[in-house]
Amino acid sequence: xxxxxxxxxxxxxxxxxxxxxxxxxxxxxxxxxxxxxxxxxxxxxxxxxxxxxxxxxxxxxxxxxxxxxxxxxxxxxxxxxxxxxxxxxxxxxxxxxxxxxxxxxxxxxxxxxxxxxxxxxxxxxxxxxxxxxxxxxxxxxxxxxxxxxxxxxxxxxxxxxxxxxxxxxxxxxxxxxxxxxxxxxxxxxxxxxxxxxxxxxxxxxxxxxxxxxxxxxxxxxxxxxxxxxxxxxxxxx
Amino acid sequence: xxxxxxxxxxxxxxxxxxxxxxxxxxxxxxxxxxxxxxxxxxxxxxxxxxxxxxxxxxxxxxxxxxxxxxxxxxxxxxxxxxxxxxxxxxxxxxxxxxxxxxxxxxxxxxxxxxxxxxxxxxxxxxxxxxxxxxxxxxxxxxxxxxxxxxxxxxxxxxxxxxxxxxxxxxxxxxxxxxxxxxxxxxxxxxxxxxxxxxxxxxxxxxxxxxxxxxxxxxxxxxxxxxxxxxxxxx
Numbered sequence: 001x002x003x004x005x006x007x008x009x010x011x012x013x014x015x016x017x018x019x020x021x022x023x024x025x026x027x028x029x030x031x032x033x034x035x036x037x038x039x040x041x042x043x044x045x046x047x048x049x050x051x052x053x054x055x056x057x058x059x060x061x062x063x064x065x066x067x068x069x070x071x072x073x074x075x076x077x078x079x080x081x082x083x084x085x086x087x088x089x090x091x092x093x094x095x096x097x098x099x100x101x102x103x104x105x106x107x108x109x110x111x112x113x114x115x116x117x118x119x120x121x122x123x124x125x126x127x128x129x130x131x132x133x134x135x136x137x138x139x140x141x142x143x144x145x146x147x148x149x150x151x152x153x154x155x156x157x158x159x160x161x162x163x164x165x166x167x168x169x170x171x172x173x174x175x176x177x178x179x180x181x182x183x184x185x186x187x188x189x190x191x192x193x194x195x196x197x198x199x200x201x202x203x204x205x206x207x208x209x210x211x212x213x214x215x216x217x218x219x220x221x222x223x224x225x226x227x228x229x230x231x232x233x234x235x236x237x
Numbered sequence: 238x239x240x241x242x243x244x245x246x247x248x249x250x251x252x253x254x255x256x257x258x259x260x261x262x263x264x265x266x267x268x269x270x271x272x273x274x275x276x277x278x279x280x281x282x283x284x285x286x287x288x289x290x291x292x293x294x295x296x297x298x299x300x301x302x303x304x305x306x307x308x309x310x311x312x313x314x315x316x317x318x319x320x321x322x323x324x325x326x327x328x329x330x331x332x333x334x335x336x337x338x339x340x341x342x343x344x345x346x347x348x349x350x351x352x353x354x355x356x357x358x359x360x361x362x363x364x365x366x367x368x369x370x371x372x373x374x375x376x377x378x379x380x381x382x383x384x385x386x387x388x389x390x391x392x393x394x395x396x397x398x399x400x401x402x403x404x405x406x407x408x409x410x411x412x413x414x415x416x417x418x419x420x421x422x423x424x425x426x427x428x429x430x431x432x433x434x435x436x437x438x439x440x441x442x443x444x445x446x447x448x449x450x451x452x453x454x455x456x457x458x459x460x461x462x463x464x465x466x467x468x469x470x471x
Binding site for chain 2: 052055057078079081084085087088089097098101102129130131132145149
């Protein structure tokens with residue numbers, strides 16, 4: 001579903017100041033192609049702020065973000081929130097709304113919306129009111145809504161928090177499908193199992209800084225940073 | 238005490254007996270109140286929502302003005318509309334003073350700030366929840382206005398009802414611009430005021446009962462719609 005042009009996102013010297021708190025501090029990161037990145041870190045480490053800043057919802061107070069070598073981000077990225085807001089209308093209509101906003105109209109809009117719902121396993125509840133779906137279904141609908149926009153990179157902020165294991169497993173399957181379709185995935189999580197299975201690389205954040213970026217198997221075997229090692233041992237650094 | 242009880246009996250007699258004068262007044266009241274509430278909602282709901290979501294220049298002053306107009310004295314509105322529509326006024330050529338359209342204009346001006354201020358508050362509260370998600374989808378502030386109004390439609394029923402209630406209960410401005418002319422501009426509130434002053438308590442009471450019943454019915458319907466919406470739309 002994603003564009004054939006490989007996406008490249010580069011953050012250089014990224015900093016975000018929230019009042020007296022330095023939420024992000026001098027972040028240098030580059031993602032190229034259909035990556036699978038899991039952001040790990042303790043609460044307040046800056047995972048959500050980083051995702052929002054990369055997505056363009058928050059303005060960096062320092063540094064810059066470049067997409068595919070250009071300074072201005074295209075609408076080639078989408079984001080799924082920890083608690084997605086669904087409109088008071090049917091599941092299908094929620095996806096169609098997102099497409100309509102982005103200029104997709106008529107038969108193509110309906111087809112893409114139904115296709116996205118089918119891909120996340122929600123075709124059977126297409127006409128159900130979105131807000132009456134279960135937590136897991138709502139999260140899958142949010143992914144379908146984002147995926148229907150055919151983003152080149154999808155950000156997910158703690159997509160499985162507050163979900164029971166079967167619902168979380170279903171989200172994990174859907175994330176895998178999105179990635180298999182060629183979309184780069186960057187997600188934050190506290191679920192180490194999800195990070196291990198769905199992430200090819202781990203970016204570990206500590207107090208707004210990147211403590212390390214390591215291939216997943218290496219990270220869980222022998223993390224390079226003492227902060228990550230403490231985190232994995234259950235001691236919040 | 239006997240007089241009051243007898244007046245109530247006569248009032249119910251007027252209602253159940255389909256007294257033509259009573260129902261003519263009720264009918265005109267409904268027409269002008271619903272018309273003014275609809276016009277005020279058509280303007281006030283999007284206006285309030287726009288102020289809630291769009292960072293307009295002078296927004297704070299606008300919010301203060303909207304809230305201040307909430308308590309606009311109705312006789313002042315009546316006076317202003319009277320001056321505008323009177324023969325020597327800038328809109329005198331329309332020739333609508335002491336007609337139902339003049340009442341609609343005055344009531345709309347009274348209801349509009351209420352609807353706009355309440356809608357702004359509702360939408361601003363919701364915007365805290367929706368903003369990040371809608372912005373993420375590429376929704377502009379202007380596009381967010383109809384989206385939010387539609388998504389909050391069941392909650393905003395309260396605002397519409399508040400507008401309709403304010404419109405239907407208005408006396409001062411209606412008296413000034415309508416003139417309380419029998420069969421032309423006499424609505425329930427002005428008729429109640431007049432009939433009470435004249436000592437015609439049965440008709441005044443009958444109109445009061447109908448007015449109360451309408452308000453109760455509308456609120457019951459709104460409550461039922463909200464209950465249904467929670468069950469079916471979450």
